[in-house]
Amino acid sequence: MVMVMREMLSHLGSSLASLVFVYAIFQEYFPFPFRGYIQRYGHKLVSFLYPYIQVTFDEFTGDGMMRSEAFSTIQTYLSAKSTACAKRLKANVVKGNKPIVLSMDYNEEVADEFKGVKVWWSCCKIIPSSNKLSFSYYPGSDDKKFYKLIFHKRNRELITGVYIAHVMKEGKAIAATNRQRKLYCNTPSQHWSWYTKNKWSHVVFEHPATFDTMAMETKKKEEIKKDLTKFSKGKQYYASIGKAWKRGYLLYGPPGTGKSTMIAAMANFLNYDVYDLELTAVKDNTELRRLLIETSNKSIIVIEDIDCSLDLTGQRKKEEKDEVEEEMDPVKTKEKEGEKKDSKVTLSGLLNFIDGLWRGRMDKHIEMSYCCFEAFKVLAKNYLNIDSHPLFGEISRLLEETNMTPADVAENLMLKSEEDDEETSLKALIEALVAAKEEARLKAEEEASLKAEKEEKEKEEALLKAEEGKRKGRKRREKEGREEKRKEEALLKAEEEGFQTFKNLFKWNLENICSVPRGVEVYSAKNFLCEGRRNAKTRSTDTGPLAHHEHDLMSRCKICWNKAYTAMESYLAALYTNKVGQLKGPLEKANLWRFRGMTTKFRMNLMGGGALMLFRSLHHRRWRRSVFPARSPQKPAASDYWLVSRLCD
Numbered sequence: 001m002v003m004v005m006r007e008m009l010s011h012l013g014s015s016l017a018s019l020v021f022v023y024a025i026f027q028e029y030f031p032f033p034f035r036g037y038i039q040r041y042g043h044k045l046v047s048f049l050y051p052y053i054q055v056t057f058d059e060f061t062g063d064g065m066m067r068s069e070a071f072s073t074i075q076t077y078l079s080a081k082s083t084a085c086a087k088r089l090k091a092n093v094v095k096g097n098k099p100i101v102l103s104m105d106y107n108e109e110v111a112d113e114f115k116g117v118k119v120w121w122s123c124c125k126i127i128p129s130s131n132k133l134s135f136s137y138y139p140g141s142d143d144k145k146f147y148k149l150i151f152h153k154r155n156r157e158l159i160t161g162v163y164i165a166h167v168m169k170e171g172k173a174i175a176a177t178n179r180q181r182k183l184y185c186n187t188p189s190q191h192w193s194w195y196t197k198n199k200w201s202h203v204v205f206e207h208p209a210t211f212d213t214m215a216m217e218t219k220k221k222e223e224i225k226k227d228l229t230k231f232s233k234g235k236q237y238y239a240s241i242g243k244a245w246k247r248g249y250l251l252y253g254p255p256g257t258g259k260s261t262m263i264a265a266m267a268n269f270l271n272y273d274v275y276d277l278e279l280t281a282v283k284d285n286t287e288l289r290r291l292l293i294e295t296s297n298k299s300i301i302v303i304e305d306i307d308c309s310l311d312l313t314g315q316r317k318k319e320e321k322d323e324v325e326e327e328m329d330p331v332k333t334k335e336k337e338g339e340k341k342d343s344k345v346t347l348s349g350l351l352n353f354i355d356g357l358w359r360g361r362m363d364k365h366i367e368m369s370y371c372c373f374e375a376f377k378v379l380a381k382n383y384l385n386i387d388s389h390p391l392f393g394e395i396s397r398l399l400e401e402t403n404m405t406p407a408d409v410a411e412n413l414m415l416k417s418e419e420d421d422e423e424t425s426l427k428a429l430i431e432a433l434v435a436a437k438e439e440a441r442l443k444a445e446e447e448a449s450l451k452a453e454k455e456e457k458e459k460e461e462a463l464l465k466a467e468e469g470k471r472k473g474r475k476r477r478e479k480e481g482r483e484e485k486r487k488e489e490a491l492l493k494a495e496e497e498g499f500q501t502f503k504n505l506f507k508w509n510l511e512n513i514c515s516v517p518r519g520v521e522v523y524s525a526k527n528f529l530c531e532g533r534r535n536a537k538t539r540s541t542d543t544g545p546l547a548h549h550e551h552d553l554m555s556r557c558k559i560c561w562n563k564a565y566t567a568m569e570s571y572l573a574a575l576y577t578n579k580v581g582q583l584k585g586p587l588e589k590a591n592l593w594r595f596r597g598m599t600t601k602f603r604m605n606l607m608g609g610g611a612l613m614l615f616r617s618l619h620h621r622r623w624r625r626s627v628f629p630a631r632s633p634q635k636p637a638a639s640d641y642w643l644v645s646r647l648c649d
């Protein structure tokens, strides 16, 4: 028997040696193109003859960015089978009370059966050729790990259609029962390196908080639980409305009101992992994206104090400063444009990823407030295991009167020594509540006095301001009065001057007119009127002495009349401007008509001077008479001229 075995082994050895020799000859002497052909057709031949199909499941998908869910599910699924069948196993040590998890080692194979069909699973690892020879402190970092499934090609439909789905379902179910929830923390990016793809470090999540132990109103708790349940079961619904399966909760309230406890209770309720994202350790938006991509499904991402982590105001200020600098340097502007987009973690970067979750747009706001009696009862049950006590009444009253966080209430309820019992704890709480109430009272009083002081100060300031206003008003009025007086004086002066000029010119006219030849005398108003009426009646063109007088007056005293006119015009303008304040442009003849509405004083002045204004239409040769202001409604035409005379009584 031994002889036969030895013979067989020697045959096998020589056959292998011949095979190696043939392969070496093939590699060495066959031209490269032929070798390619032979290899290709060789593969085809093998696959034609070889009746098995293989499917691989890589550890990482998407350019190595994401850990494949299928890979870990298969690992979980095969774990039980490997423990039973595989010869080489890997032990994964787990913290806590859970047993060690075994999985098959690399290059190990286990068989599985599904509906009478046999399949083979193997766990493979390929070391990249560049790593084969080099020494690495972190071996296996770039190794490609995958699971390989082999089955007969006649079962293709069953395996690809039903079996793989079955493996996934089973794997997930096993994972759910065995699952140890984890609390992940992001590692600062300077600690990321080529050998590790994990940007999150984790510990087992073992926070004991549940909704039952949460101290808050039952109604509120139930509402939150309902909301969470609806969300966790709503994958299909979110898909149907085309929304990412995410929900944002904003927990807010004073410190010690149980925000962190609420997160733990939520994680325990949903059986989710917790990712505690420390934004200050994230350098820029790209890093943030990488971190968030690596979070697993069914997890809670916690961003603590989001408003403090993102120094938005500082950033904005810096940007403003940069903008000023860039305005001066357009080249710098171009360079910076690209940089700006991704440098720093920005709120928009965060929002882009988490789908616009932020205050106003958070899906649900949960206010964590001070301890009410209902919440106290939960804490009393948690800490002292009591549902009622004679001191509860007083505590209820005190809790209504003062604000104390659940953390402080819990602190007082905690038994501090062996001798302590519920009565001592409750009394300690009452003492603390009384002290808090007193403190709040003192604080309120202090605040009230500060407020009163502030109000008093504001009042005083307002009074001072009002007095100052009054003083200023008085000053302004005085100034205005002075201004008014000055104007009036100027006006009086202008009136006086104008009137004097007017009078002088009158005088001059009288003297000159009186000295006209042909014995023409200055006509009194009466004379003018009589002459005028007569002329009008006779319609004579030669109106005797009046015609001559008029003619002479016009031709010889034209200049003087112009002067008189100008003087009167400026005099009237001064009056008009000062008194009426409407005259904009130079005074025109037509405007003179408006002086009919001039002050009585002016009229009196004119009348006092004994002036009578007579004007006459050259065309119609008709005299009109008017004591200024004229009673006649007619407006003088542009062709009219003014004749101003003095009544010589």
Ligand SMILES: Nc1ncnc2c1ncn2[C@@H]1O[C@H](COP(=O)(O)OP(=O)(O)OP(=O)(O)O)[C@@H](O)[C@H]1O
Pocket: 213, 214, 215, 216, 253, 254, 255, 256, 257, 258, 259, 260, 261, 262, 368, 405, 406, 407, 408, 410
């Ligand atoms: N509502 C609550 N129910 C039960 N326990 C609470 C509650 N609030 C606070 N506690 C207790 O107080 C401790 C501190 O509470 P927690 O850290 O959750 O408060 P927080 O609001 O997150 O405070 P901070 O804003 O300072 O982080 C917890 O360990 C818990 O024991």
